[in-house]
Amino acid sequence: MPPATTRSGPERLSRPQRVAEAIKAWVMENGWQPGDRLPSETELIARFGMAKGTIREAIRILEAQGLVKSRTGPGGGVFVHQVSEERATALLGNYFYFQHLTIDDIYQIREVLEPELAASLAGRLGAQEIAALEEVMTRYSEPARTEEEEREQHIASLRFHAVLAEMSGNPLMRFLIRFTANMLSDITVSRRLYAPPNRELFESGLDYQLRLVAALRAGDADAARAILADHMRNAHRLMRLQETVLTQRFLPEGDII
Numbered sequence: 484m485p486p487a488t489t490r491s492g493p494e495r496l497s498r499p500q501r502v503a504e505a506i507k508a509w510v511m512e513n514g515w516q517p518g519d520r521l522p523s524e525t526e527l528i529a530r531f532g533m534a535k536g537t538i539r540e541a542i543r544i545l546e547a548q549g550l551v552k553s554r555t556g557p558g559g560g561v562f563v564h565q566v567s568e569e570r571a572t573a574l575l576g577n578y579f580y581f582q583h584l585t586i587d588d589i590y591q592i593r594e595v596l597e598p599e600l601a602a603s604l605a606g607r608l609g610a611q612e613i614a615a616l617e618e619v620m621t622r623y624s625e626p627a628r629t630e631e632e633e634r635e636q637h638i639a640s641l642r643f644h645a646v647l648a649e650m651s652g653n654p655l656m657r658f659l660i661r662f663t664a665n666m667l668s669d670i671t672v673s674r675r676l677y678a679p680p681n682r683e684l685f686e687s688g689l690d691y692q693l694r695l696v697a698a699l700r701a702g703d704a705d706a707a708r709a710i711l712a713d714h715m716r717n718a719h720r721l722m723r724l725q726e727t728v729l730t731q732r733f734l735p736e737g738d739i740i
Contacts, residue, residue, distance in 0.1 A: 499540035502531050517565040572662050586726045589667050590719035596660055598712040600651055606702025612650055616696055619643045626685055633677045640688055641668045676725040684721045
């Protein structure tokens with residue numbers, strides 16, 4: 484078997500990187516799933532015609548990407564691993580740390596995707612799913628009394644949209660909406676957009692969400708789309724007014740909503 488090669492991009496890939504890419508392609512070709520064990524190190528050396536050190540470095544690269552996981556002891560080895568949404572969100576958030584996102588950037592995406600999400604879910608949600616949305620709203624059913632409460636309510640109100648996205652049958656839409664909600668949450672906290680308290684943002688946001696849940700329960704797709712479109716435009720206007728001096732930070736995996 485000749486040494487593994489893959490097409491390189493603008494930057495020349497190192498030998499371990501080329502092997503890592505070749506292993507990924509091999510996993511796809513074989514249809515291996517999360518939990519399936521990769522062949523032994525000896526077999527990988529023979530398969531790709533590379534030295535032990537190169538193979539080990541390639542596996543470390545794949546582990547850093549979250550695509551494989553090593554286990555020691557009886558029954559151990561290297562296993563195909565599915566990247567969690569939390570890890571994917573954190574890694575992508577780290578990329579956007581250097582892009583200096585604005586409120587306008589985020590709402591340009593929200594205003595397109597979220598109304599269509601709402602329309603797609605109208606009449607499809609069961610009692611348990613409706614109850615989950617209503618439970619989130621109980622966390623900000625009354626105006627905040629302190630700045631800390633205001634902060635927590637902002638995060639909880641974004642959690643409503645993340646929970647709604649979880650109910651989508653479209654995995655790409657689900658991820659994108661939850662990702663933008665997490666980025667907006669991060670910006671809200673890091674730039675202190677919850678201070679000073681904005682009573683109009685609180686009252687209008689809760690009213691829109693209550694009406695949205697009613698439209699979802701009634702199966703009215705047109706109303707659900709229109710309500711969430713108005714909600715996004717109004718929230719965009721109010722959040723833009725709240726936007727302050729940029730103070731970004733990395734998005735920790737433990738803070739994913």
